[in-house]
Amino acid sequence: MNWLPDFIGHGAIKACYFIAALLFILGLKRMSSPRTARGGIVWAGYGMLLAVLATFFLPDMHNRGLIVAAVLIGVSAAWWTGRRVAMTAMPQMVALYNGMGGGAAAAIGAVELIGYARGLGMLHAVPDTSPLRPEAWAVNALPPALSPVELTLGVLGALIGAVSFSGSLVAFAKLQGWMDRRFVFAGQRAVNMLLLAAAVVAGFMLVLGQASLPLILVFFALALLFGLMMTLPIGGADMPVVISLYNAFTGLAVSFEGFVLGNEAMIIAGMVVGAAGTLLTQLMAKAMNRSIGNVLFGSFGAAGGEAQAITGAQKPIDGADAAVMMAYAERVVIVPGYGLAVAQAQHKVWEFAQLLIKRGVKVKFAIHPVAGRMPGHMNVLLAEAGVPYDLIADMDDINPEFATTDVALVIGANDVVNPLAKTDPASPIYGMPILDVSNAKQVIVIKRGRGTGFAGIENALFYADNTRMLYGDGQAAVGELVTALKDVDG
Known part of the structure; x- marks a missing residue:
């Protein structure tokens, strides 16, 4: 019966692996929704912890001391960097x-x-x-x-x-x-x-x-x-x-x-x-x-043919005028981009959105699937600021609504709102689905300067007749909007 303890030990380890696998799968399932994503991450973390602990009880395991030391070093480094890393x-x-x-x-x-x-x-x-x-x-x-x-x-x-x-x-x-x-x-x-x-x-x-x-x-x-x-x-x-x-x-x-x-x-x-x-x-x-x-x-950025010439000029607007325009709008759609993350302006944006909502303005946030530098980047930013999930709309859901939107506020987004993706076959982003911001009655773009986006492509939206440019750092510009809107309410 000497085999019995080994059999029980192996069975317990296999059972732990099975439970860990279930936690991985259930955790991933919960990550598919913003409402349950945080819990899903915790579940998957517990699964990994269980799998690691069970592995230490394998009968042929060697160098447990070195493994423990490596785990402690790795966990400490991950904890420190995870706490300090900026969202950008x-x-x-x-x-x-x-x-x-x-x-x-x-x-x-x-x-x-x-x-x-x-x-x-x-x-x-x-x-x-x-x-x-x-x-x-x-x-x-x-x-x-x-x-x-x-x-x-x-x-x-x-x-x-x-x-x-x-x-x-x-x-x-x-x-x-x-x-x-x-x-x-x-x-x-x-x-x-x-x-x-x-x-x-x-x-x-x-x-x-x-x-x-x-x-x-x-x-x-x-x-x-x-x-x-x-x-x-x-x-x-x-x-x-x-x-x-x-x-x-x-x-x-x-x-x-x-x-x-x-x-x-x-x-x-x-x-x-x-x-x-x-x-x-x-x-x-x-x-x-x-x-x-x-x-x-492929060769992104090397599209053949001559690109369409962009006519017109970028038309600036100050924060007070932009705030008044949105204060008296019926519908406002806010489009966040990587510039929002760089400026860490998500909390100010949500403060501004709350002020608009108190005035009876219908506010939504529009998210492009590849906005930012990684999938879900903008969703995480808005969740961090406390934006309710029912105010966040995906591209396919929000695009039909731009035609009835009074003002679209674009903050730090560039390529995902560029109309050339639909109109210029010579553009490197031609055919890429975009947010139809240009269909809104008025567009306000918050941008640091007149440069191109991450893909290095000029944006025709910035030169459109219905677009106004609010230049400056994202957080400072939104702060200006908040102050101006409070003055309107005052």
Whole structure:
């Protein structure tokens, strides 16, 4: 009956993994609604905590002390950065943390491949007298041999994880402003395809049993380089799609490595993340009227043909006049963009909206799917300010209402309200669904200056006859509107 305690122990761990998987799925389901999203995050967090704690009780677990130290360091760093990061830097943090997940999956794959190569006798053993003897490493906890399926999944997981890691780092650098938005050269697509083909060939050789340390190093170097080269030519306007895609890559890599390790929690969590990331990527690409292939291998900003000439001039307005215009309006739609996040003006905007509502004005907030620098960026900002969910409308729901809207107030949004997306076939954003702000009777745009948006495209809305420009920092400009509106009420 010596097997009974082990059986019960394994059963308890599997049960914990099953409960953790349920919490992951239920948490993700709750995240689909703004009303329950916060609770969903907490549920998923409890699931991850349960999965981590259960893993410590695996009978073949090694180096528990080092693992505890790593967990404490990681949790402390994540807690500190999560508390301090500004909302404007949230996309960068998501890209960075997503890259860490891909890097972790690639590291697991590296350990698996090194263990496999050692089992083939293709790595020299470290002398027993060395403090770095083989017994000191967790690689010995792996099965002595990998089946062809396990080895294939391990190589695929390592490849995808490495691409996600290096690609996410480039996305982070682009969003942080540390490098140019795009880096292109002649024949770049061919070079990228050669890098991918070389990485696949190296991985195929590993699967065929040619594992050696030099080949493993070449394989990872090619995978990391491909991730860099694939992301460098992608423009900043496409970063929401890229972040979602790499999120899917990370989930897929984790799931593959979970199959190799026989860890159900990794398999299910990875599959959920991969599926969610894939669906989100498709939704983001659809919202921009672009295919995923076009985002990855296209040339955003290099549309052919001569762009339409924009006639007219930008017409300024002061805050007092803009406030009066909205004070006596029947319907006002507020369109937030990345400029709102930069100015941290969400609380002032909600204060202004409340003043309008008290006057009997019907106020709504219009959200474009790719407004900001990541999916849901504007929703999070408005939720942080306490804007009720029933006042927030998606693009498809609000667009028919612009024709009966007296004033549309645009704060820091640019490309998602640009009419050229509908009228100029030569425009790089042609065909992208936009918020039909130009259909409103009057449009007021709060903008720092006369520059173009993140995609570097001039906006015809700013020159329209029914548009007035309120120049200045978003928070200061809205504060001016608040003061002027109070004077009207006073």
